[in-house]
Amino acid sequence: MQTLIPFVVMVVSMSDSVALAQSLESNSVPAYPTQTQSEICPLDLSNELFGGVNEACGGSSLDRSRCCPVLAAWLFAAHAHTALEVSGAGPAPSADLPMMPDDSQKCINSLQDSLRNRSIRIPQPNATCDAILCFCGIRLHHIASLSCPNAFNVSATHNATPTAAVRNLEKNCPNASYAGCSQCLTALQKIKAYNKKESESERAKKIFNRDCQLMALTWLLGRNKTAYIPTVSAVLRAVMYSAHPHESRCSPDQENMPLAVDSLQFQTSQGSSWPLRFKLFWIVLFILLVCSARD
Secondary structure: OOOHHHHHHHHHHHHHHHHHHHHHHHHOOOOOOOOOHHHOOOOOOOHHHHHHHHHHHOOOOOOHHHHHHHHHHHHHHHHHHHHHOOOOOOOOOOOOOOOOOOOHHHHHHHHHHHHHHOOOOOOOOEOOEOHHHHHOOOOOOOHHHOOOOOOEEEOOOOOEEEOHHHHHHHHHOOOOOHHHHHHHHHHHOOOOOOOOOOOOOHHHHHHHHHHHHHHHHHHHHHHOHHHHHHHHHHHHHHHHOOOOOOOOOOOOHHHHHHHOOOHHHHHHHHHOOOOHHHHHHHHHHHHHHHHHHHO
């Protein structure tokens, strides 16, 4: 009997260890949780997007007026198809309530994963503030959750059709210069949200109006992101990241130039504007070399 006691103790100890391990395993959280299908945000991510974001935001520190407008424009462009697709969507919330940006975190996680996979790093302002949601304040909306009858008509078949005011952006926003940005901004400000109750605060009206205007810019980027990204970036700087928050105003051309998201295009424009005296230097040097060769 005495020889069986150690054996029984050993068996009991082993069973307790297994039970403890199973308990710890069931209560543990994976270090790197994987995204399920419902957590994946369908974004139209292109090489243009990665190049543009890296050019504007890939430095050692974040510049809000340079990085955020470009980042917002490319994220709106990538989200355009999803934002404007309302077929099969659930019932819209009450018109008296603002739209809740439920998809923002999910889509930003998808973007950050894709940027990380391409070794593109956007600096984080601090340990508790990320670049996209916190620092730049970018929110992604869905047309089915907004009340914008002056901007989009949503039929019984759930097809959103832009109104004339939104379509007017196509002819008013092709130019990213100061004059072009101002023209686009003027056309954008004509787009208003649904007329709310008279008792609604001015701040609430501005929020509703801006949400509808951002959705109009999203539609514009969905039409041709390559053509409209520079102008939309300049307009977003005026609307969301202006030094004068109570007055949307486009920046001068020399300040808007860094918003050019196509670095190759930017370098080409730089090359075509060399100072005349630099060209003359090479011409004179060439003439001197020819003369010395003849001697």
